[in-house]
Amino acid sequence: MLYLTRREHFNGAHRLFNPNWTDEQNDATFGKCANKNWHGHNFDLYVTVKGLPNPDTGFVINAHDLSSILKKEVLDKLDHKNFNVDVHELKGVLPSIENIVQLIWKWIVPHLKGCQLHCVKIIETENIYVEYYGE
Ligand code: NI
Numbered sequence: 001m002l003y004l005t006r007r008e009h010f011n012g013a014h015r016l017f018n019p020n021w022t023d024e025q026n027d028a029t030f031g032k033c034a035n036k037n038w039h040g041h042n043f044d045l046y047v048t049v050k051g052l053p054n055p056d057t058g059f060v061i062n063a064h065d066l067s068s069i070l071k072k073e074v075l076d077k078l079d080h081k082n083f084n085v086d087v088h089e090l091k092g093v094l095p096s097i098e099n100i101v102q103l104i105w106k107w108i109v110p111h112l113k114g115c116q117l118h119c120v121k122i123i124e125t126e127n128i129y130v131e132y133y134g135e
Contacts, residue, residue, distance in 0.1 A: 003118055004060045005048040008070050010079035013038040014095040038082060043097075044123040045074065047108065051115030061115045073107040097122045101132035 016033040017026040026034040033039065047070060051060040081087055083095035093099050101120045109117050123129040 001050050002053065002060050003048050003050050004063070004066075004115075005046050005119075006063060006066045006070060008045045008047070008067070008075060009042065010045065010075050011040055011042045012078055012081050012083055013040040014083040015039070016094055016096060018094070038084075041124050043078075045070070045104070046119070046121040046123075047104075047117070048119040048121070049112060049115040050118040054114060061112070069108060069111045073111060074104050077107070097124045097128075097130045098132075101130050105132055105134055 014033075015035060015038050016030040018029070021029075023034075047066070049061050049066065053060055077087060078100075083090050083100070087095070089103055090099070101122050104120045104122075105117060108120070117134065119131055119133050121129060121131040
């Protein structure tokens, strides 16, 4: 089995807050991420697929095809967006990177042919990242 990873980049804004909590509870839990007027991040996205090389191409997946899928299914939906208000599927969902990697997984899976999705990873800051393996 071979693993191929494509890196993409996007940026966006969000606010982490629980509407059922007081401002004090939100500030205590989410800190600066609870800022009422949003804040942004530059996100690095790593999508890893696994499979065997196609005998006709030698590729697990054509990296250009994977990039096209990521552009259409992920970047067009998230890049330069406010995740709380611009992304339909995140309505009523805390737009943490934990929740966003799961959404990205759901967006990508139906479009992969001849390989399987292995991991979706988002780096939010130089100190924090999340990986999702579909389970
Ligand atoms: Ni944040």
